Amino acid sequence: DTAVSQTPKYLVTQMGNDKSIKCEQNLGHDTMYWYKQDSKKFLKIMFSYNNKELIINETVPNRFSPKSPDKAHLNLHINSLELGDSAVYFCASSQARTSATPTDTQYFGPGTRLTVL
Amino acid sequence: RKEVEQDPGPFNVPEGATVAFNCTYSNSASQSFFWYRQDCRKEPKLLMSVYSSGNEDGRFTAQLNRASQYISLLIRDSKLSDSATYLCGSGGWNNNDMRFGAGTRLTVKP
Numbered sequence: 277d278t279a280v281s282q283t284p285k286y287l288v289t290q291m292g293n294d295k296s297i298k299c300e301q302n303l304g305h306d307t308m309y310w311y312k313q314d315s316k317k318f319l320k321i322m323f324s325y326n327n328k329e330l331i332i333n334e335t336v337p338n339r340f341s342p343k344s345p346d347k348a349h350l351n352l353h354i355n356s357l358e359l360g361d362s363a364v365y366f367c368a369s370s371q372a373r374t375s376a377t378p379t380d381t382q383y384f385g386p387g388t389r390l391t392v393l
Numbered sequence: 394r395k396e397v398e399q400d401p402g403p404f405n406v407p408e409g410a411t412v413a414f415n416c417t418y419s420n421s422a423s424q425s426f427f428w429y430r431q432d433c434r435k436e437p438k439l440l441m442s443v444y445s446s447g448n449e450d451g452r453f454t455a456q457l458n459r460a461s462q463y464i465s466l467l468i469r470d471s472k473l474s475d476s477a478t479y480l481c482g483s484g485g486w487n488n489n490d491m492r493f494g495a496g497t498r499l500t501v502k503p
Contacts, residue, residue: 309491311493316495317431317478317495317496318493318495318496319437319480319493319495319496320493321490321491321492324490332490366436366437380425380484381427381439381442382427382439382482382491383439384436384437384438385436386435386436387435387436
C-alpha cells in the first residue's frame with residue numbers, strides 16, 4: 277500500500293523523444309508536486325497542483341506539461357527531451373490546509389530516474 | 394542568493410559524535426520548516442518538522458532562529474545508520490511553495 281507511487285522507476289530515451297511519468301497518491305491529499313533533482317542533488321520544485329488546479333509553475337520550459345486528471349494523480353509529460361533533462365524526478369503530495377497550522381509534511385514518491393541519450 | 398542554503402559537507406564523524414547542521418533561508422515570510430533525510434538513490438523522507446520553540450525527537454534536535462533566518466539540526470550520539478544527506482526545507486503558509494537546500498552529506502564512521 278504505497279502512499280505515493282511513480283512509474284516508471286527508470287526511463288532511458290533518446291533526445292527529441294516525448295515521454296510521460298505518472299504519479300498517484302492514496303493518502304487523500306489535496307496537493308501534489310513535481311520536483312527535479314539534478315546531478316548535484318539540488319531538489320527544485322517544478323509544479324504544484326491543489327485539487328487539480330495549477331498553483332505553482334516555476335521557470336520550467338513549456339516542453340514540460342503537468343496534467344492532473346483528479347486530485348490523486350499528477351502526471352508529467354515532457355516533449356522534445358534534451359540532454360539537460362536527465363535527472364531524478366520526484367512526485368510528492370501533502371494535505372494542504374487552510375487553517376492556521378503552517379506545517380504540512382510532504383510525502384515523496386520513489387523517484388523516476390530519467391536518462392536522455 | 395539561493396532561497397535555501399546549506400553547507401554541502403561532507404561531514405565525516407565517528408560513531409557517538411555530536412554533529413550540527415545549519416541552514417539559512419531568504420524568504421522572511423516562510424512559515425514552515427523541515428528537515429528531511431535522503432539516502433542514496435532514495436526519496437527524501439521527513440525527519441522532523443521545525444517549530445518556533447524548537448523541538449526534539451530522540452537524538453535529534455531542531456531549532457529555528459527567525460531573526461537570523463536559519464534553522465539547525467543537532468544529532469547526538471551519531472549512529473552508522475545516520476549516514477545520509479540531510480535536506481533543509483522552507484515553505485509558505487500552506488506549504489505549497491516549499492524550497493529545499495542542496496543537502497548536507499553526513500558519513501558516520503566506525
